[in-house]
Amino acid sequence: xxxxxxxxxxxxxxxxxxxxxxxxxxxxxxxxxxxxxxxxxxxxxxxxxxxxxxxxxxxxxxxxxxxxxxxxxxxxxxxxxxxxxxxxxxxxxxxxxxxxxxxxxxxxxxxxxxxxxxxxxxxxxxxxxxxxxxxxxxxxxxxxxxxxxxxxxxxxxxxxxxxxxxxxxxxxxxxxxxxxxxxxxxxxxxxxxxxxxxxxxxxxxxxxxxxxxxxxxxxxxxxxxxxxxxxxxxxxxxxxxxxxxxxxxxxxxxxxxxxxxxxxxxxxxxxxxxxxxxxxxxxxxxxxxxxxxxxxxxxxxxxxxxxxxxxxxxxxxxxxxxxxxxxxxxxxxxxxxxx
Numbered sequence: 001x002x003x004x005x006x007x008x009x010x011x012x013x014x015x016x017x018x019x020x021x022x023x024x025x026x027x028x029x030x031x032x033x034x035x036x037x038x039x040x041x042x043x044x045x046x047x048x049x050x051x052x053x054x055x056x057x058x059x060x061x062x063x064x065x066x067x068x069x070x071x072x073x074x075x076x077x078x079x080x081x082x083x084x085x086x087x088x089x090x091x092x093x094x095x096x097x098x099x100x101x102x103x104x105x106x107x108x109x110x111x112x113x114x115x116x117x118x119x120x121x122x123x124x125x126x127x128x129x130x131x132x133x134x135x136x137x138x139x140x141x142x143x144x145x146x147x148x149x150x151x152x153x154x155x156x157x158x159x160x161x162x163x164x165x166x167x168x169x170x171x172x173x174x175x176x177x178x179x180x181x182x183x184x185x186x187x188x189x190x191x192x193x194x195x196x197x198x199x200x201x202x203x204x205x206x207x208x209x210x211x212x213x214x215x216x217x218x219x220x221x222x223x224x225x226x227x228x229x230x231x232x233x234x235x236x237x238x239x240x241x242x243x244x245x246x247x248x249x250x251x252x253x254x255x256x257x258x259x260x261x262x263x264x265x266x267x268x269x270x271x272x273x274x275x276x277x278x279x280x281x282x283x284x285x286x287x288x289x290x291x292x293x294x295x296x297x298x299x300x301x302x303x304x305x306x307x308x309x310x311x312x313x314x315x316x317x318x319x320x321x322x323x324x325x326x327x328x329x330x331x332x333x334x335x336x337x338x339x
Contacts, residue, residue: 002315002339006050015304036061043072053082056272066092076335097331100324105161106303107294112165114293115211115241118265122237123147127287149174155207156180163213167193179203209237216243226251239265241293253279267293
């Protein structure tokens, strides 16, 4: 009988209910509070390992890298609990012939709504107004003048599940001109989302706000830096709900202090949660949240269902719904046959 080992919990209880309600696959749990020896003794039995997506929530020895894979040679599939997979070295898994799956799309609505909320907050200067009132404020209202989102140019980096939904909301609700950059999606996707396929430099130069929706990998690590920010339209806004380390926080702070950008909405950080002394948190025109864009009840339930059903489908002989490294699928299928 195949064995699924999960770390701590799933995004919501419904996924655990699905897993424990069946009898075709053995379900075992490990705890991040346990020592490495105890966890690895259980993981030795694992055909599948279900792990959290946030690197700051998973002990280093339980994150999937080359060293980890050498200790659990029978592993067939590693599953991330979210759309991201920061706790998994995908290249190492590919080299070892281990399939990686995620739950992309499960929290797309929650993250997209959060991104749009941040955009509106910045345009309307709600955060700044809130801070001013709490301090005590008696100035002309015009000193907090904002902007309407209606008919503005919204630049979207990454037109996948989440970026595509941001495009839909901004287009339908605010008649925005959507400029999008994504070399990995089809022209049909751009057409479907009513987004204009745009070169990155043009998008940065013309957009009133840029919203980022891309994964963290070797290609995107520190991709958004001072050169990138300098290309953005003066007085525009920067919003990211993707992953920390994609944007350079020091460079963003500097460009905001220079007033080249009007403000930023940040849900993701290099270290999460960021310390209260973080320079960006000292700026009035920065809207901040601690990587909670996708933490809604609806999103958690959907992702948890995705986790459970995808793993059970895999061990029922079906192809994975959301493979991260599909190049190992042939190897994976051969391994599954032997279980």
